[in-house]
Amino acid sequence: MDIKIPAATAEPDVPLAQQLFAQLRSDNEALHGAAHGITRDTYGAGEQRAHELMASTARRLGLEVSTDAALNLYLTLPGRDRAAPALMTGSHLDSVPRGGNYDGAAGVVAGLSILAGWIAAGMQPQCDVTVMGVRAEESAWFPLSYIGSKSAFGLLGADALEILRLDTRRSLRQHLAECGGHPAGIADGQAHLKAERIAGFLELHIEQGPVLVEAGEQVGIVTGICGxxxxxxxxxxxxxxxxxxxxxxxxxxxxxxxxxxxxxxxxxxxxxxxxxxxxxxxxxxxxxxxxxxxxxxxxxxxxxxxxxxxxxxxxxxxxxxxxxxxxxxxxxxxxxxxxxxxxxxxQPAHMDAALQDELQAAAERLRLAHRRLPSGAGHDAALFANQGIPTAMLFIRNGNGSHNPDEAMALDDFAAGTRALAQVMAARAGLAPKD
Known part of the structure; x- marks a missing residue:
C-alpha cells in the first residue's frame, strides 16, 4: 500500500492513520494469513515489519528516525530549541499471538498522525516531539515485562538477555542480534533515554476492558497503572x-x-x-x-x-x-x-495529575463522553512514570476486549481521542507556525 502524506491541515491526519492500520493488517496477513488474528511477534518478523512501516512513513514525512540498542524506534519532529527536554508519545508495536490490530499500534499511529498534521500545516513545536515505537512490551513472548522501555533507560540488565522466547526456546540475545540490535549495549546498561531530558510522556491506547463501551463513553483518562x-x-x-x-x-x-x-x-x-x-x-x-x-x-x-x-x-x-x-x-x-x-x-504507577486535568479539559472542549479510570493492564507508561517523568495515558473505547482477534476500535473514536491528545501535546510543546 502507498502511504499518502497529508494535505495541509492542523488536525491529526486520520486518513494517514487509517492507511497505516490497513497496512499493518495486510502485512500480518502476508506473514500469517487472515484467519487467526494479529501476531506481531517480539523480535521476530511481525514486530520487525511494523517498525519498518512506521520508520518508512516517518522518513517520508521528513522526521528524524533513529533506534537504540534494543531497536526501540524514535521518530522526531525537531523543535526550535533542541536543547530543551523533549515531549514524547507512542506505545508498542508487538502483539500477543493471535491478538488484535490496535493493541499498542494505535498509540504509535496516533503520534505519527499528529505530527503529520503539524508538518503539513507548517507548524513547529518549541521542543523536540518524539513518537516512540517501543519494542517487546508483551510478555507473551519473553517472560519479562517492559523489555524495550527498560532497555531504553539502561535498566534491563545482562541476565535478561539470556531468557528464552517461549515459542522458539532461543534467547533474547539471539533474537535481538538477528534483528540488528546490540545486546552488548544493553548488557553494559547504556541508556538512550534520561529522565531529565524528557518533558513528558503521553500514551494513547485502546481500553482492554469493557468499561468505556458499557458506559457509552469514547475516551478514558487513566489515573494509574496496576503493578x-x-x-x-x-x-x-x-x-x-x-x-x-x-x-x-x-x-x-x-x-x-x-x-x-x-x-x-x-x-x-x-x-x-x-x-x-x-x-x-x-x-x-x-x-x-x-x-x-x-x-x-x-x-x-x-x-x-x-x-x-x-x-x-x-x-x-x-x-x-x-x-x-x-x-x-x-x-x-x-x-x-x-x-x-x-x-x-x-511496580504500580501513578499518572501525572496535571496531565490528567489537561486531557479531561481537552475531552470537554471536544464534547467527548469521558471518565477517569485505572488501568488493570500494564503499559510502558508505567516505567516512564516510575522514572519521575510526568506521564499520562488516554484510553480509546474498544469493543470485544483485547488480546484477541476481535478488537473493535472505531476509527471515529480513535480520531476523537487523537484530537484530544494533540491538543494537550500542542500546548505542552509550544506549537506555533514555523518561522
Missing part, C-alpha cells in the same frame, strides 16, 4: 496412583491440592475487595502432563501460572501472603509439594 506479581511456571508435585485402588487417606493428589488453593484465594479476593482493596487474581494456566495424566490416575503433577494485579503495593503483598498461606495448608493436608518458581512482576 503485578506473577508466578509463571509453578508446579504442584504429588504421587501418581491408581484412581480406583487408592483411598482418599492415601492420596497425594496434585490437582486436588491446587483446586483448594484456587478456591481459597477466590474467597480471599472477595474479602479483600469488601475491605476496599482493588485487585485482580487470575490462574491463567492450569495443566497436567499429557504424557502422564489419565482419567484412571490420581494426579502426581500439575503446572499452573498465577497473576495478581493492583495499583497498591500493599494489596499485592497481602494477596501474596494469602497465596503462601494457602499453599502451606494444601501441602500439609494433601502431602504434596508446591514449587512456585521465580517470582516476577512490575
Amino acid at each position: 503485578s506479581l506473577r508466578y509463571r511456571h509453578a508446579q504442584v508435585l504429588g504421587n501418581y496412583a491408581h484412581s480406583g485402588a487408592t483411598p482418599r487417606s492415601h492420596r497425594h493428589d496434585a490437582v486436588a491440592a491446587l483446586a483448594e488453593v484456587i478456591a481459597r484465594l477466590q474467597q480471599d479476593w472477595a474479602q479483600m475487595e469488601a475491605q476496599g482493596h482493588e485487585l485482580t487474581l487470575t490462574f491463567g494456566q492450569v495443566y497436567t502432563d499429557a504424557q502422564q495424566a489419565d482419567i484412571s490416575k490420581v494426579s502426581g503433577q500439575v503446572s499452573f501460572g498465577v497473576d495478581v494485579r493492583s495499583r497498591s503495593v500493599d494489596s499485592l503483598q497481602r494477596m501474596e501472603r494469602h497465596l503462601l498461606d494457602a499453599v502451606a495448608a494444601a501441602e500439609q493436608k494433601h502431602g504434596v509439594r508446591f514449587a512456585l518458581g521465580e517470582r516476577t512482576g512490575s
Whole structure:
C-alpha cells in the first residue's frame, strides 16, 4: 500500500492513520494469513515489519528516525530549541499471538498522525516531539515485562538477555542480534533515554476492558497503572496412583491440592475487595502432563501460572501472603509439594495529575463522553512514570476486549481521542507556525 502524506491541515491526519492500520493488517496477513488474528511477534518478523512501516512513513514525512540498542524506534519532529527536554508519545508495536490490530499500534499511529498534521500545516513545536515505537512490551513472548522501555533507560540488565522466547526456546540475545540490535549495549546498561531530558510522556491506547463501551463513553483518562506479581511456571508435585485402588487417606493428589488453593484465594479476593482493596487474581494456566495424566490416575503433577494485579503495593503483598498461606495448608493436608518458581512482576504507577486535568479539559472542549479510570493492564507508561517523568495515558473505547482477534476500535473514536491528545501535546510543546 502507498502511504499518502497529508494535505495541509492542523488536525491529526486520520486518513494517514487509517492507511497505516490497513497496512499493518495486510502485512500480518502476508506473514500469517487472515484467519487467526494479529501476531506481531517480539523480535521476530511481525514486530520487525511494523517498525519498518512506521520508520518508512516517518522518513517520508521528513522526521528524524533513529533506534537504540534494543531497536526501540524514535521518530522526531525537531523543535526550535533542541536543547530543551523533549515531549514524547507512542506505545508498542508487538502483539500477543493471535491478538488484535490496535493493541499498542494505535498509540504509535496516533503520534505519527499528529505530527503529520503539524508538518503539513507548517507548524513547529518549541521542543523536540518524539513518537516512540517501543519494542517487546508483551510478555507473551519473553517472560519479562517492559523489555524495550527498560532497555531504553539502561535498566534491563545482562541476565535478561539470556531468557528464552517461549515459542522458539532461543534467547533474547539471539533474537535481538538477528534483528540488528546490540545486546552488548544493553548488557553494559547504556541508556538512550534520561529522565531529565524528557518533558513528558503521553500514551494513547485502546481500553482492554469493557468499561468505556458499557458506559457509552469514547475516551478514558487513566489515573494509574496496576503493578503485578506473577508466578509463571509453578508446579504442584504429588504421587501418581491408581484412581480406583487408592483411598482418599492415601492420596497425594496434585490437582486436588491446587483446586483448594484456587478456591481459597477466590474467597480471599472477595474479602479483600469488601475491605476496599482493588485487585485482580487470575490462574491463567492450569495443566497436567499429557504424557502422564489419565482419567484412571490420581494426579502426581500439575503446572499452573498465577497473576495478581493492583495499583497498591500493599494489596499485592497481602494477596501474596494469602497465596503462601494457602499453599502451606494444601501441602500439609494433601502431602504434596508446591514449587512456585521465580517470582516476577512490575511496580504500580501513578499518572501525572496535571496531565490528567489537561486531557479531561481537552475531552470537554471536544464534547467527548469521558471518565477517569485505572488501568488493570500494564503499559510502558508505567516505567516512564516510575522514572519521575510526568506521564499520562488516554484510553480509546474498544469493543470485544483485547488480546484477541476481535478488537473493535472505531476509527471515529480513535480520531476523537487523537484530537484530544494533540491538543494537550500542542500546548505542552509550544506549537506555533514555523518561522
